[in-house]
Amino acid sequence: MSLLELHDVSMVYGSVKALQGIDLTVEKGEWLALMGPSGSGKTTLMNIIGCMDKASTGSIVLDGVDFTDVTAGNLTMLRRDKIGLVFQQFHLIPYLTAVENLMVAQYYHSMPDEQEALLALERVGLKERARHLPSQLSGGEQQRVCIARALINYPMLILADEPTGNLDEANAKIVLEFFQQLHREGHTIIMVTHDPKVAELAERCIVLEHGRIANWKDRRVVCREEEVS
Amino acid sequence: MFWEMLKGALVRQSRKMFMVAITIALGVSLTTAMLNVMLDVGDKVNRELKAYGANITVIPRAASVLRDVYGIEASSGKTGQYLQEADVGKLKTIFWANNIVAFSPLLETKATVGSDDITVVGTWFNRQLELPTGEVVETGIKELKSWWTVEGNWINDTDIKGAMVGSTLARKLNLHIGDSVEIVLPGGTQGEALTVQGIFNSGGAEDDQIFVTLPFVQQGLNLPGKIGKIEVSAITTPENELARKAAHDPKSLSLKEWETWYCTAYVSSIAYQIEEAVGDSRAKPVRQVAESEGTILQKTQLLMLLITGLSLAGSALGISNLLMANIMERSREFGLLKALGATDRDVLLLTLTEIMTTGLVGGIAGYFLGLGFAQIIGHNVFGTAVAINAMVIPWVIISVILITLVGSLPAMRMLLSLRPAAVLHGR
Numbered sequence: 151m152s153l154l155e156l157h158d159v160s161m162v163y164g165s166v167k168a169l170q171g172i173d174l175t176v177e178k179g180e181w182l183a184l185m186g187p188s189g190s191g192k193t194t195l196m197n198i199i200g201c202m203d204k205a206s207t208g209s210i211v212l213d214g215v216d217f218t219d220v221t222a223g224n225l226t227m228l229r230r231d232k233i234g235l236v237f238q239q240f241h242l243i244p245y246l247t248a249v250e251n252l253m254v255a256q257y258y259h260s261m262p263d264e265q266e267a268l269l270a271l272e273r274v275g276l277k278e279r280a281r282h283l284p285s286q287l288s289g290g291e292q293q294r295v296c297i298a299r300a301l302i303n304y305p306m307l308i309l310a311d312e313p314t315g316n317l318d319e320a321n322a323k324i325v326l327e328f329f330q331q332l333h334r335e336g337h338t339i340i341m342v343t344h345d346p347k348v349a350e351l352a353e354r355c356i357v358l359e360h361g362r363i364a365n366w367k368d369r370r371v372v373c374r375e376e377e378v379s
Numbered sequence: 380m381f382w383e384m385l386k387g388a389l390v391r392q393s394r395k396m397f398m399v400a401i402t403i404a405l406g407v408s409l410t411t412a413m414l415n416v417m418l419d420v421g422d423k424v425n426r427e428l429k430a431y432g433a434n435i436t437v438i439p440r441a442a443s444v445l446r447d448v449y450g451i452e453a454s455s456g457k458t459g460q461y462l463q464e465a466d467v468g469k470l471k472t473i474f475w476a477n478n479i480v481a482f483s484p485l486l487e488t489k490a491t492v493g494s495d496d497i498t499v500v501g502t503w504f505n506r507q508l509e510l511p512t513g514e515v516v517e518t519g520i521k522e523l524k525s526w527w528t529v530e531g532n533w534i535n536d537t538d539i540k541g542a543m544v545g546s547t548l549a550r551k552l553n554l555h556i557g558d559s560v561e562i563v564l565p566g567g568t569q570g571e572a573l574t575v576q577g578i579f580n581s582g583g584a585e586d587d588q589i590f591v592t593l594p595f596v597q598q599g600l601n602l603p604g605k606i607g608k609i610e611v612s613a614i615t616t617p618e619n620e621l622a623r624k625a626a627h628d629p630k631s632l633s634l635k636e637w638e639t640w641y642c643t644a645y646v647s648s649i650a651y652q653i654e655e656a657v658g659d660s661r662a663k664p665v666r667q668v669a670e671s672e673g674t675i676l677q678k679t680q681l682l683m684l685l686i687t688g689l690s691l692a693g694s695a696l697g698i699s700n701l702l703m704a705n706i707m708e709r710s711r712e713f714g715l716l717k718a719l720g721a722t723d724r725d726v727l728l729l730t731l732t733e734i735m736t737t738g739l740v741g742g743i744a745g746y747f748l749g750l751g752f753a754q755i756i757g758h759n760v761f762g763t764a765v766a767i768n769a770m771v772i773p774w775v776i777i778s779v780i781l782i783t784l785v786g787s788l789p790a791m792r793m794l795l796s797l798r799p800a801a802v803l804h805g806r
Contacts, residue, residue: 197800202718254716
């Protein structure tokens with residue numbers, strides 16, 4: 151069952167065509183990796199899927215809701231209710247503690263619940279660091295807080311923009327293991343990455359070039375083909 | 380959560396917010412100082428101007444005609460018209476009694492000293508006057524002519540044998556403190572010897588005259604209880620169109636206009652009320668003084684308003700720059716809030732609360748700072764404290780809100796145009 155459907159989506163900035171005629175369907179519980187060189191349109195596509203930008207043309211349906219022509223205010227509501235965002239640079243509010251950073255997401259979604267926020271931190275192994283400021287946390291810990299924040303409102307879709315891009319190997323491994331766990335639990339993940347090893351963890355990988363889907367690889371099909379052979 | 384975010388933002392940016400608060404405080408302090416001074420400056424300037432003489436002269440009604448037609452001064456005794464000394468105290472019974480700060484009756488006559496013809500003026504120097512209300516006021520030319528420089532002493536009103544001689548006349552007659560001067564009043568054959576108690580310099584025509592107690596002249600002229608005129612110094616409101624219309628003819632006013640005019644301390648309405656109180660009199664405003672007061676006061680108030688406006692505009696500009704820099708620096712934070720689901724209204728509310736909280740602190744500090752500035756201005760310019768006017772507080776509150784909001788406008792516009800996709804991905 152598809153969670154996200156993009157049909158003929160294009161994005162134009164002035165004379166620059168960032169995306170051209172993208173057709174894409176993402177199933178519920180799927181892990182999709184987006185790859186491509188810089189300027190290929192990965193981030194633009196993530197912004198459109200994440201309701202942070204509106205496509206110039208084409209239609210986008212998320213969980214049965216067509217948000218092609220919705221207002222900016224409705225995009226905000228869709229983003230708040232259905233999407234969890236994980237950033238490469240973590241983007242934690244520097245003057246709030248780890249638990250407060252989670253509570254901010256709760257506050258703008260519905261209502262802050264400290265116990266629930268602490269449980270979310272416990273889930274990413276950071277309960278003991280709940281009262282620390284971002285500046286007192288390592289990069290890996292900050293990214294785990296960012297993931298916990300993305301999950302705190304039970305989103306339908308997790309969008310991760312190079313979540314391991316700023317991490318060392320050890321921390322990247324921890325974070326990726328966590329994404330694998332989320333995938334096993336049935337979360338739908340779309341992840342931008344430059345790292346083929348990370349992309350290999352996804353079920354499906356799309357390669358963008360010059361704003362178009364240049365290539366794709368479906369590990370499930372490959373696996374099924376291997377099983378048949 | 381809102382308050383945690385607010386607290387966190389304020390504490391973390393305490394230095395920047397301190398700068399914003401200081402900017403607001405400076406603007407508000409100037410506003411507070413200027414408004415307090417402006418509201419008090421009317422009295423202050425008027426009191427200053429009172430040092431330059433009376434602004435109302437009260438003469439007998441019949442004598443005013445002679446003065447207007449033939450130029451004969453009422454107090455000179457040539458008109459044969461007099462006021463009653465007993466009526467002088469009635470000046471302090473009119474509606475604007477508190478605005479009458481000094482007054483003195485005068486009875487003037489020609490006299491001779493040796494072979495010289497001189498002018499002798501009988502008056503009150505520093506009279507303790509009991510009013511019909513039981514109140515006692517001190518008045519006389521010591522209060523009325525406060526700019527006179529006196530060598531020796533002012534005369535005591537009970538000292539009928541004392542005299543104060545103008546400096547020019549004293550030089551001419553070679554008179555010194557303690558000397559005796561023999562004055563022959565009109566109709567008298569024998570001179571009265573008076574002791575020179577003081578020699579004054581007025582910078583005017585009085586320097587050629589001798590001032591003596593009122594009873595001395597009244598007895599000499601055989602005019603007991605009579606006076607030629609009263610000079611009055613009153614604090615007045617600057618003249619406007621209504622006052623000019625009323626001065627021309629009070630009967631031409633409508634009932635509402637008349638009430639407004641009568642209940643405002645215009646020099647014309649005070650003069651009118653004096654005429655009501657002092658029988659058979661004509662109270663004439665000294666136009667030059669009255670108009671100068673009004674002009675100076677209006678210009679002073681306009682200057683203060685301009686300074687207030689400019690200081691507020693300066694503060695708003697300063698706040699605008701500081702907040703723009705702040706929003707630019709925190710654009711990722713606001714972008715993140717929007718990405719997490721905060722609406723434009725949510726982000727505006729948070730930011731405006733931060734700014735208004737800072738504005739409140741700056742405003743309170745600025746208010747008290749401004750009260751201090753007002754006192755400094757009061758003591759340096761007017762030599763006295765400036766009254767703290769509660770009416771200023773609402774204006775200060777409005778100023779704080781206004782400069783904070785106006786100063787925030789560019790930053791708020793920037794905040795509204797901020798797109799999370801652009802700031803979070805550095806586009």
